[in-house]
Amino acid sequence: MQHSGDLLFGLFVMFGGGKLLAELFERLKQPSVVGEILAGVLLGPSLFSLIRPTSAINGIAEIGAIFLLFTVGLETKPSQLLRVGGTAALVAVVGVVFPFAFGFVFVQWMNHKIVESFFVGAAMVATSVGITARVLADLRVLQTRVAQVILGAAVLDDILGMLVLAVVSSLSAGHINYWQLAAVTAEAVTFALLMVFLGPRLVGQLRPAVARLQTANSPFVLSVVLCLGLSLASVRIGMAAIIGAFLAGLALAEEGEHWGLQRSAHPVMEFLAPFFFVLLGAEVNLRVLANSKVVVMALVISVLAIIGKWVGCGLGALGLGPKDAVRIGLGMVPRGEVGLIVAVVGLHLHTISDAIYAVVVIMSIVTTLFAPPLLRLVLETPQARETAETE
Amino acid sequence: MQHSGDLLFGLFVMFGGGKLLAELFERLKQPSVVGEILAGVLLGPSLFSLIRPTSAINGIAEIGAIFLLFTVGLETKPSQLLRVGGTAALVAVVGVVFPFAFGFVFVQWMNHKIVESFFVGAAMVATSVGITARVLADLRVLQTRVAQVILGAAVLDDILGMLVLAVVSSLSAGHINYWQLAAVTAEAVTFALLMVFLGPRLVGQLRPAVARLQTANSPFVLSVVLCLGLSLASVRIGMAAIIGAFLAGLALAEEGEHWGLQRSAHPVMEFLAPFFFVLLGAEVNLRVLANSKVVVMALVISVLAIIGKWVGCGLGALGLGPKDAVRIGLGMVPRGEVGLIVAVVGLHLHTISDAIYAVVVIMSIVTTLFAPPLLRLVLETPQARETAETE
Numbered sequence: 001m002q003h004s005g006d007l008l009f010g011l012f013v014m015f016g017g018g019k020l021l022a023e024l025f026e027r028l029k030q031p032s033v034v035g036e037i038l039a040g041v042l043l044g045p046s047l048f049s050l051i052r053p054t055s056a057i058n059g060i061a062e063i064g065a066i067f068l069l070f071t072v073g074l075e076t077k078p079s080q081l082l083r084v085g086g087t088a089a090l091v092a093v094v095g096v097v098f099p100f101a102f103g104f105v106f107v108q109w110m111n112h113k114i115v116e117s118f119f120v121g122a123a124m125v126a127t128s129v130g131i132t133a134r135v136l137a138d139l140r141v142l143q144t145r146v147a148q149v150i151l152g153a154a155v156l157d158d159i160l161g162m163l164v165l166a167v168v169s170s171l172s173a174g175h176i177n178y179w180q181l182a183a184v185t186a187e188a189v190t191f192a193l194l195m196v197f198l199g200p201r202l203v204g205q206l207r208p209a210v211a212r213l214q215t216a217n218s219p220f221v222l223s224v225v226l227c228l229g230l231s232l233a234s235v236r237i238g239m240a241a242i243i244g245a246f247l248a249g250l251a252l253a254e255e256g257e258h259w260g261l262q263r264s265a266h267p268v269m270e271f272l273a274p275f276f277f278v279l280l281g282a283e284v285n286l287r288v289l290a291n292s293k294v295v296v297m298a299l300v301i302s303v304l305a306i307i308g309k310w311v312g313c314g315l316g317a318l319g320l321g322p323k324d325a326v327r328i329g330l331g332m333v334p335r336g337e338v339g340l341i342v343a344v345v346g347l348h349l350h351t352i353s354d355a356i357y358a359v360v361v362i363m364s365i366v367t368t369l370f371a372p373p374l375l376r377l378v379l380e381t382p383q384a385r386e387t388a389e390t391e
Numbered sequence: 392m393q394h395s396g397d398l399l400f401g402l403f404v405m406f407g408g409g410k411l412l413a414e415l416f417e418r419l420k421q422p423s424v425v426g427e428i429l430a431g432v433l434l435g436p437s438l439f440s441l442i443r444p445t446s447a448i449n450g451i452a453e454i455g456a457i458f459l460l461f462t463v464g465l466e467t468k469p470s471q472l473l474r475v476g477g478t479a480a481l482v483a484v485v486g487v488v489f490p491f492a493f494g495f496v497f498v499q500w501m502n503h504k505i506v507e508s509f510f511v512g513a514a515m516v517a518t519s520v521g522i523t524a525r526v527l528a529d530l531r532v533l534q535t536r537v538a539q540v541i542l543g544a545a546v547l548d549d550i551l552g553m554l555v556l557a558v559v560s561s562l563s564a565g566h567i568n569y570w571q572l573a574a575v576t577a578e579a580v581t582f583a584l585l586m587v588f589l590g591p592r593l594v595g596q597l598r599p600a601v602a603r604l605q606t607a608n609s610p611f612v613l614s615v616v617l618c619l620g621l622s623l624a625s626v627r628i629g630m631a632a633i634i635g636a637f638l639a640g641l642a643l644a645e646e647g648e649h650w651g652l653q654r655s656a657h658p659v660m661e662f663l664a665p666f667f668f669v670l671l672g673a674e675v676n677l678r679v680l681a682n683s684k685v686v687v688m689a690l691v692i693s694v695l696a697i698i699g700k701w702v703g704c705g706l707g708a709l710g711l712g713p714k715d716a717v718r719i720g721l722g723m724v725p726r727g728e729v730g731l732i733v734a735v736v737g738l739h740l741h742t743i744s745d746a747i748y749a750v751v752v753i754m755s756i757v758t759t760l761f762a763p764p765l766l767r768l769v770l771e772t773p774q775a776r777e778t779a780e781t782e
């Protein structure tokens with residue numbers, strides 16, 4: 001414990017600084033997660049150098065990411081997912097293909113390594129359920145058809161994003177083995193399908209056994225064991241830990257309400273996730289922004305990310321009429337947690353450069369700041385509200 | 392994240408193994424915390440070697456200890472503490488003097504370093520509020536006078552234990568500077584008094600400001616900032632981090648109910664504390680038990696710990712009549728978290744040997760296993776229950 005001063009100083013500065021800027025961003029009606037990332041950029045080695053990423057801080061941030069995805073999974077009921085059905089699935093799939101293709105082609109055209117192009121494409125795939133859901137809830141339009149399609153598609157997006165990440169992170173060797181690619185895809189899809197279709201049933205059958213446990217808050221304890229176990233399993237079969245955490249949450253989502261899992265998992269996430277986001281910001285090397293090429297690339301990628309999602313998802317939702325298609329496309333623009341996680345995985349695997357990492361982080365921040373005000377604009381007009389109410 | 396497999400494996404084994412043995416111990420009507428410690432002994436380097444204490448795991452365990460003491464503090468309302476008054480204070484103080492003196496004198500007589508004698512004495516001081524409270528709650532006697540004196544005294548004990556630890560850990564240099572000793576004692580007492588008397592008032596005045604915060608679950612977020620900040624502060628002024636965490640909890644205890652702090656802090660503690668207890672067990676070097684001198688010493692210390700508390704607290708409670716004095720003395724026997732924390736601090740400061748560390752851990756386990764069945768016996772007789780009900 002003689003070094004506990006250093007660790008505590010890091011944790012105090014990260015949590016305090018992150019939450020201070022998060023509060024500031026909330027007051028500016030901006031997503032608080034952007035505040036936490038910027039706190040990391042300010043406090044990190046690039047500027048004030050108050051945060052040094054030690055292995056203890058890295059570990060804590062990683063558990064933060066695991067709990068973050070676990071709680072996102074817990075909020076994603078497979079049954080509800082299956083009910084939103086057709087439109088959401090179409091929106092999700094088309095909305096994944098466009099940004100991935102845009103990102104991949106542009107980065108390839110800029111003469112980067114093919115693995116980097118894959119990572120940028122992958123980081124552009126997943127919509128931030130958290131940010132979109134918060135904006136829709138603030139506007140009190142969660143029960144409208146537009147909102148439900150957006151949320152359903154955003155959740156499917158997360159799953160697709162996870163699959164893309166699983167596949168892409170298996171490319172870390174630097175060269176592409178198409179057999180291995182196929183194997184990982186098959187593994188990831190099988191893992192995900194098992195969790196979506198079999199997971200909830202298996203968990204449901206555990207209910208009487210869980211009721212007999214003597215341990216305090218035993219459902220939560222068991223869910224943590226499952227979360228850590230599946231995270232470990234996905235690392236062992238060559239995927240990112242967070243994929244297992246997300247799927248564990250998914251499998252527990254149906255029983256979770258009954259067991260009060262969210263009530264327990266949420267505070268743990270609230271405590272640990274800020275370390276992940278602040279560290280994310282701290283790992284941005286601001287010096288790469290002195291290179292105007294990187295700045296231009298970040299802006300182009302941000303624009304491509306916005307257009308790709310807007311057009312892709314809009315096309316997918318065209319069946320609901322042009323107005324709703326525009327709204328749904330816009331609602332899908334914010335990238336957040338998952339895109340950033342893709343970037344961090346890439347950075348830690350040494351498959352993407354500091355410059356590409358900064359580009360992805362900037363893209364996440366730009367898309368996240370861009371969508372909420374516009375979304376408010378198109379959903380808050382009296383006409384939109386009327387449409388929303390009659391639906 | 393390439394090493395995330397190792398970290399996750401460690402965390403999974405620690406949490407899963409710890410909770411498995413905890414469940415087993417619950418079923419045997421024994422304190423679950425002993426199960427977690429034994430899981431650490433089994434999985435640690437001495438036996439199966441599945442747990443290797445890396446700096447990430449040490450860091451996570453330390454935050455576990457901080458949250459553990461933070462939640463204990465949250466459950467300790469200074470106002471209630473002041474109300475139990477006289478008897479509890481007398482029980483606490485006499486109950487601290489006896490075991491400390493017994494431990495110190497015996498270890499000195501065994502020709503150990505004076506610092507080691509101080510550490511053993513300090514580890515014998517603090518009653519485990521958690522274990523005692525759980526047994527009293529199980530027996531549904533929490534509202535009796537005996538139970539209230541026990542709990543009040545146990546809480547005062549924790550504060551005294553923390554003060555003793557603060558003083559003792561400042562001795563880590565190995566030689567004793569009495570000026571420094573006085574300075575740390577003054578610091579620790581001032582810090583504690585400030586938190587008990589001024590803390591709740593200051594926190595109460597923060598209430599309107601907290602209500603204006605936009606951050607989700609802002610009271611919890613602020614309380615975490617306070618907890619980390621005071622932990623850091625106590626490290627900086629030369630005390631253990633957990634002392635600050637405990638005092639932060641104490642200062643927040645009155646407002647905590649209103650803000651639902653326990654509801655948020657508890658799951659974080661439930662997730663993180665097992666890593667602390669399992670690691671505690673893993674750091675026991677079983678090879679020292681091959682030395683029969685160590686085994687004898689552990690048994691003698693355990694007996695002294697039991698007699699010291701029983702007699703000391705019994706004497707302090709004699710005003711309530713001999714029967715209740717015996718019950719109260721017995722209720723104060725279990726040592727737990729705080730004693731173990733003292734031992735870990737000593738081990739990490741390299742001021743106590745592996746053998747002394749093992750002795751303290753064994754003492755904690757023995758006293759913890761010893762008291763609950765006896766406590767059940769003396770409190771569960773129809774007569775005791777009747778007395779309890781009429782009081």
